[in-house]
Amino acid sequence: xSESENVIRLYYKNVTADVxxxxxxxxxxxxxxxxxxxxxxVPDIEEERSRGEHRYRDLPYDEEMLRRVQAACDARxxxxxTLVVCGIGGSALGNIALQTALNxxxxxxxxxxxxxxxxxxxxxxxxxxxxGALLDLIEDDLDSTLFNVISxxxxxxxxxxxxxxxxxxxKQRLGPSGPKDKILVTTDAAKGTMRQIVDAEGYESLSVxxxxxxxxxxLSAVGxxxxxxxxxxxxxxxxxxxxxxERVKVPTLDENPAALIAAIHTQMYHRNKRLHVMMPxxxxxxxLADWYRQLWAESLGKQKSKFKMGVFVGPTxxxxxxxxxxxxxxxxxxxxxxxxxxxxxxxxxxxRQVSIPAADAVVDDMSYLGEQEMGTLLNNERxxxxxALITSKRPTLSIRFPSITAExxxxxxxLYEAATTIAGRLLGINAYDQPAVELGKQYTFALxxxxxxxxxxxxxxxxxxxxxxxxx
Amino acid sequence: xSESENVIRLYYKNVTADVxxxxxxxxxxxxxxxxxxxxxxVPDIEEERSRGEHRYRDLPYDEEMLRRVQAACDARxxxxxTLVVCGIGGSALGNIALQTALNxxxxxxxxxxxxxxxxxxxxxxxxxxxxGALLDLIEDDLDSTLFNVISxxxxxxxxxxxxxxxxxxxKQRLGPSGPKDKILVTTDAAKGTMRQIVDAEGYESLSVxxxxxxxxxxLSAVGxxxxxxxxxxxxxxxxxxxxxxERVKVPTLDENPAALIAAIHTQMYHRNKRLHVMMPxxxxxxxLADWYRQLWAESLGKQKSKFKMGVFVGPTxxxxxxxxxxxxxxxxxxxxxxxxxxxxxxxxxxxRQVSIPAADAVVDDMSYLGEQEMGTLLNNERxxxxxALITSKRPTLSIRFPSITAExxxxxxxLYEAATTIAGRLLGINAYDQPAVELGKQYTFALxxxxxxxxxxxxxxxxxxxxxxxxx
Numbered sequence: 001x002s003e004s005e006n007v008i009r010l011y012y013k014n015v016t017a018d019v020x021x022x023x024x025x026x027x028x029x030x031x032x033x034x035x036x037x038x039x040x041x042v043p044d045i046e047e048e049r050s051r052g053e054h055r056y057r058d059l060p061y062d063e064e065m066l067r068r069v070q071a072a073c074d075a076r077x078x079x080x081x082t083l084v085v086c087g088i089g090g091s092a093l094g095n096i097a098l099q100t101a102l103n104x105x106x107x108x109x110x111x112x113x114x115x116x117x118x119x120x121x122x123x124x125x126x127x128x129x130x131x132g133a134l135l136d137l138i139e140d141d142l143d144s145t146l147f148n149v150i151s152x153x154x155x156x157x158x159x160x161x162x163x164x165x166x167x168x169x170x171k172q173r174l175g176p177s178g179p180k181d182k183i184l185v186t187t188d189a190a191k192g193t194m195r196q197i198v199d200a201e202g203y204e205s206l207s208v209x210x211x212x213x214x215x216x217x218x219l220s221a222v223g224x225x226x227x228x229x230x231x232x233x234x235x236x237x238x239x240x241x242x243x244x245x246e247r248v249k250v251p252t253l254d255e256n257p258a259a260l261i262a263a264i265h266t267q268m269y270h271r272n273k274r275l276h277v278m279m280p281x282x283x284x285x286x287x288l289a290d291w292y293r294q295l296w297a298e299s300l301g302k303q304k305s306k307f308k309m310g311v312f313v314g315p316t317x318x319x320x321x322x323x324x325x326x327x328x329x330x331x332x333x334x335x336x337x338x339x340x341x342x343x344x345x346x347x348x349x350x351x352r353q354v355s356i357p358a359a360d361a362v363v364d365d366m367s368y369l370g371e372q373e374m375g376t377l378l379n380n381e382r383x384x385x386x387x388a389l390i391t392s393k394r395p396t397l398s399i400r401f402p403s404i405t406a407e408x409x410x411x412x413x414x415l416y417e418a419a420t421t422i423a424g425r426l427l428g429i430n431a432y433d434q435p436a437v438e439l440g441k442q443y444t445f446a447l448x449x450x451x452x453x454x455x456x457x458x459x460x461x462x463x464x465x466x467x468x469x470x471x472x
Numbered sequence: 473x474s475e476s477e478n479v480i481r482l483y484y485k486n487v488t489a490d491v492x493x494x495x496x497x498x499x500x501x502x503x504x505x506x507x508x509x510x511x512x513x514v515p516d517i518e519e520e521r522s523r524g525e526h527r528y529r530d531l532p533y534d535e536e537m538l539r540r541v542q543a544a545c546d547a548r549x550x551x552x553x554t555l556v557v558c559g560i561g562g563s564a565l566g567n568i569a570l571q572t573a574l575n576x577x578x579x580x581x582x583x584x585x586x587x588x589x590x591x592x593x594x595x596x597x598x599x600x601x602x603x604g605a606l607l608d609l610i611e612d613d614l615d616s617t618l619f620n621v622i623s624x625x626x627x628x629x630x631x632x633x634x635x636x637x638x639x640x641x642x643k644q645r646l647g648p649s650g651p652k653d654k655i656l657v658t659t660d661a662a663k664g665t666m667r668q669i670v671d672a673e674g675y676e677s678l679s680v681x682x683x684x685x686x687x688x689x690x691l692s693a694v695g696x697x698x699x700x701x702x703x704x705x706x707x708x709x710x711x712x713x714x715x716x717x718e719r720v721k722v723p724t725l726d727e728n729p730a731a732l733i734a735a736i737h738t739q740m741y742h743r744n745k746r747l748h749v750m751m752p753x754x755x756x757x758x759x760l761a762d763w764y765r766q767l768w769a770e771s772l773g774k775q776k777s778k779f780k781m782g783v784f785v786g787p788t789x790x791x792x793x794x795x796x797x798x799x800x801x802x803x804x805x806x807x808x809x810x811x812x813x814x815x816x817x818x819x820x821x822x823x824r825q826v827s828i829p830a831a832d833a834v835v836d837d838m839s840y841l842g843e844q845e846m847g848t849l850l851n852n853e854r855x856x857x858x859x860a861l862i863t864s865k866r867p868t869l870s871i872r873f874p875s876i877t878a879e880x881x882x883x884x885x886x887l888y889e890a891a892t893t894i895a896g897r898l899l900g901i902n903a904y905d906q907p908a909v910e911l912g913k914q915y916t917f918a919l920x921x922x923x924x925x926x927x928x929x930x931x932x933x934x935x936x937x938x939x940x941x942x943x944x
Contacts, residue, residue, distance in 0.1 A: 009943050009944060010943070010944045011939060011942055011943045011944075012942050012944070013939065013940065013942035016942075088795070088796060088799050089796075089798075089799025089800055090799070092796075093800065104601075104605040104608075105601070105602045105605040105606065106605045106606060106608070106609045108581060109580060109581065109609060110609070124796050125755060125793070125795055125796045125850075126795055126846050126849050126850045126853070127753075127754055127755040127756075127822075127846075127847075127850055128822045128824050128825055128826040128845065128846040128847045128850070129576075129577070129754070129755065129756055129822050129823055129824045129876075130577045130755035130756070131826050131846060132824035132825070132826045132846075133576040133577040133578045133824070134577065134578060135826065136576075136578070137578045137581060137582070154837065154838075155837075156799075157841065157849065157853070158795055158849070158853075160838040160841060161828050161838075161841050161846060161849055163835075163838075164828050164829055164831065164835060164838055164841060164842070165826060165827075165828055165829065165846070167835075168829035193837045193838070197834055197835055200834045201834060214799075215800075254941065254944065255944060256944075257944050260944060274809065274811070275747070275788055281599075282599055282601070283597060283599040283601065283602035284599075284601055284602070293800060293801070294799070294800035294801070297800060297801050297803065297804035297808075298800060298801075298803040298804065300804075301803050301804025301805075301807050301808035302803075302807050302808075303806075303807035312807060312808060312809050312810060313808065313809070314804045314807065314808030314809060315808075316747055316790070316804065316808065316811075316812075318788070318790060321597070323560070323597055323598055323630055324560060324561075324564075324596050324597045326561075326909065326912055327560050327561025327562070327628075327686075327766070327909070328561055328565065328687075328765060328766035328769060328770060329765070329766070329769050329770070330908065330909055330912060331769065331770040331773050331774075331906040331907075331908045331909050332769035332770065332772075332773025332786045332788065333773075333908075334775075334908035334911075335773050335774050335775035335784060335786065335907070335908040336769075336773035336774075336784060336785065336786030336787075336788065337746065337784050337785070337786060338784060339746070339788075340788075350599075350600045350601050351601055352600050352601045352604035352605070353600055353604070354600040354603050354604045354607065354637060355637075356633050356636050356637055357636055357637065357640035359636065362669055362672045362673060363635075363636060363639075363669055365626065365627075365665045365668075366626075366632045366633075366635075366636055366665070368917065368920050368921055368922035368923065369629065369632060369633050369636060369920060370636070372920065373600065374598050374599075374600040374603060374604075374633060374637070375599075375600045376920075377598050377629065377630070377633055377916075377920060378597075378598045378599055378600070380915075380916050380919035380920055381598070381629070381630075381912070381916050383915070383919060383932075383936065384912045384913075384914075384915030384916040384918075384919060385912045385915075387912075387915050387932060387935065387936075388908075388911040388912040388915060391911060392908070400943075404601075434803045435803075435807070436802065436803045436805075436806035436807040436860075436864070437798065437799070437802055437803050439806075439860040439863060440798055440802060440853070440856045440857045440859075440860040441856075442856075443852075443855070443856030443857075443859050443860060444849075444852050444853050444856040445840065446856075447852035447855060447856060448840050448841060448844065448848075448849060448852055449840055450840035451840065460855075460859060463859065464855065464859075467483060467485065468485065469726065470483055470484050470485035470488070471481050471482070471483045471872075472481060472482045472483075472484070472726065472727060472728075472729050472732060
């Protein structure tokens with residue numbers, strides 16, 4: 001692909017031994033080992049894909065899904081001033097990331113005519129002060145509000161609680177048909193608690209695709225409905241993802257950016273660089289780093305390896321923000337333990353320019369900034385930080401966005417999803433399950449008094465008794 | 473102090489060997505060692521304080537500062553609909569944390585009569601798309617906008633760029649006196665670039681106190697002016713901090729929560745638990761965790777130790793959010809490497825209740841949630857997660873807020889500041905400098921063409937030349 005195309009690029013020279021030295025950088029031997037592994041793994045994944053595995057990989061080609069999402073948006077956009085997404089984890093992080101990436105910083109504050117769609121609130125918690133504040137804000141405008149409840153099973157306690165509250169409020173305020181008119185449910189197409197409720201009460205619904213885990217679902221109806229409602233080019237997201245698919249199915253390490261991301265991070269993991277920092281130099285990309293945080297942590301943090309039992313493997317993803325966190329984290333990043341791999345996200349052309357005016361005599365000490373673009377300053381801060389990091393022998397990747405568009409964001413999402421699958425293979429773990437989340441859910445059920453969890457409740461209450469001298 | 477008081481508490485039983493076992497929990501021997509160290513360190517700090525060191529510790533008693541901040545707020549609040557803070561790092565994180573903690577989630581969206589003061593935007597970056605969107609939003613309302621430019625020296629490139637842009641825009645739109653009327657500067661009382669500009673152009677100003685580093689400055693005019701403007705009880709913040717001062721100057725480990733936080737985290741650091749996760753179970757406390765991230769990282773991440781040269785010491789602070797991140801990070805937290813210490817922030821009474829309605833037949837599977845408070849669910853999620861973590865032998869502290877008020881937030885801030893000072897002492901590093909930030913600043917100056925940095929620019933350009941085969 002030529003440089004003139006709208007294609008994101010990975011730059012990885014600054015993780016090599018040539019730049020940061022053999023103690024901290026990858027050697028040619030390590031890259032050769034990765035080349036060998038990738039030659040096997042990538043075709044394996046493609047073959048498994050043809051047998052129905054890795055189904056998130058095929059979302060970019062699901063035209064029926066796209067058509068349904070767009071039809072739902074077209075039907076609902078008229079008269080809708082506020083959209084509230086009720087979801088958590090994989091049913092929220094992608095929605096937030098798309099909105100932050102592709103709509104203005106001030107979106108919810110703009111008058112309707114200046115927005116691409118309704119105000120968007122993604123409620124991914126059960127904090128009564130936060131949720132209550134939202135209810136107070138919208139209670140007189142329920143007629144122009146739509147709730148998108150997203151839960152594959154309906155078993156997620158947080159989303160279930162929100163749903164019960166919203167459903168009741170709509171009944172109270174708008175009458176018996178209130179919930180049906182104002183709730184659109186995204187859930188399993190056929191089974192589960194939420195699907196049963198949808199069928200019983202007649203809600204409009206979209207499908208969470210089969211075989212696609214929550215953290216891989218942003219390019220399905222889960223992430224695309226709220227995006228489409230808010231004027232984001234959802235077809236462009238899928239087009240970008242499909243373009244990236246062509247690049248990440250190539251079995252040659254040196255040509256496959258997902259394979260490079262996976263191989264570099266897993267090699268670094270084995271060298272005790274277990275903290276994987278993603279630091280966008282763009283406000284708009286900051287929540288993609290938070291989305292990545294779930295993808296990387298929940299996919300790769302696993303006790304059991306296919307190679308070795310009980311390994312307790314897993315890099316810790318960390319999101320940071322440039323230039324802001326230069327004034328918060330870079331002191332540690334340069335002088336703390338050399339236990340991190342950095343990925344800086346760069347934007348080459350910003351869609352909005354802000355010019356710094358020429359300095360006069362009073363502000364002469366600031367004159368070096370004068371008559372330059374703010375974007376130039378931000379990009380120079382990134383280059384400066386990258387160079388400062390490698391001066392301290394800290395391995396540093398960068399991902400370069402020509403500009404932030406639906407297509408480049410779609411490329412980025414698909415790139416990291418594919419990298420996660422490959423990294424899981426390299427670490428010998430199952431990247432698609434999350435067994436350790438279960439216990440906390442059961443404990444919550446027990447503490448909330450759910451039928452069937454009485455023994456767990458008793459066991460917990462015994463543990464929670466005495467705080468003794470440990471409460472200071 | 474009795475339980476009925478509005479006092480935050482540290483609970484630390486779940487970091488002890490009794491709970492998580494001797495491989496991962498603190499033994500009585502380790503606590504005894506810490507008791508010994510604290511008996512020495514805390515009185516040393518108090519003695520140094522009497523000689524003028526640790527000056528942030530005395531901010532809660534600075535009545536003159538409080539009076540000036542309150543007077544400035546009283547003078548400026550009338551007619552002010554929008555307040556824009558231009559600052560970064562320690563000149564922004566505290567401001568953001570106070571606003572999120574003590575004002576509603578929907579604050580900027582509320583009509584003026586329902587807000588405690590102007591809309592607040594803390595612009596802590598130089599992203600032209602973000603800053604440009606803000607300028608677009610406010611350009612027709614500059615008459616009712618106030619800019620609070622915060623920079624101790626005026627040398628910070630990001631804040632200088634914002635200042636130049638805002639100053640020029642105000643001149644263009646409101647005439648020659650525009651900047652003077654609409655900019656209030658918080659800077660050094662006597663010296664530096666920004667103080668010279670203040671003197672030359674006659675801006676109203678507040679002082680960044682001497683001897684207080686940016687990350688310890690939230691309880692000075694730096695953090696308090698924007699808080700006071702937005703209706704936050706700034707006297708209450710200082711009262712809470714002063715109350716905590718009484719607790720953290722006690723030289724007995726078992727009675728001093730700051731000493732316990734410092735000792736537990738440094739002991740765990742030496743046991744290779746170098747990731748220190750702060751996870752509030754409250755939307756309102758989430759940005760205090762981000763504030764902590766700067767405090768902990770920039771203070772404790774140091775190459776040079778007083779005990780040993782070239783140690784590259786430093787825990788990596790991580791902020792998470794409960795219950796949200798249970799669906800993102802807890803899989804890793806339970807099954808990944810046991811390399812973390814967790815601190816959950818708990819709120820016992822939420823100021824706003826949201827009740828979950830009784831379930832009916834259709835939603836019977838959700839009936840266990842019915843007729844309970846949303847806050848009960850959130851707190852049970854926290855307890856469940858804490859129990860799940862300790863089941864996996866992950867050491868877990870908690871900080872318990874009776875409720876979120878200016879006083880408890882003031883206590884929390886002061887608690888973690890004091891803990892940072894003590895942790896610095898236990899790690900043998902200087903907690904108050906940030907030498908590694910300098911190089912990136914110089915590189916930025918060089919790339920922006922500042923006079924005096926020509927050689928650095930040449931050196932950088934040589935390095936940045938060829939991307940070769942590493943751009944994929």
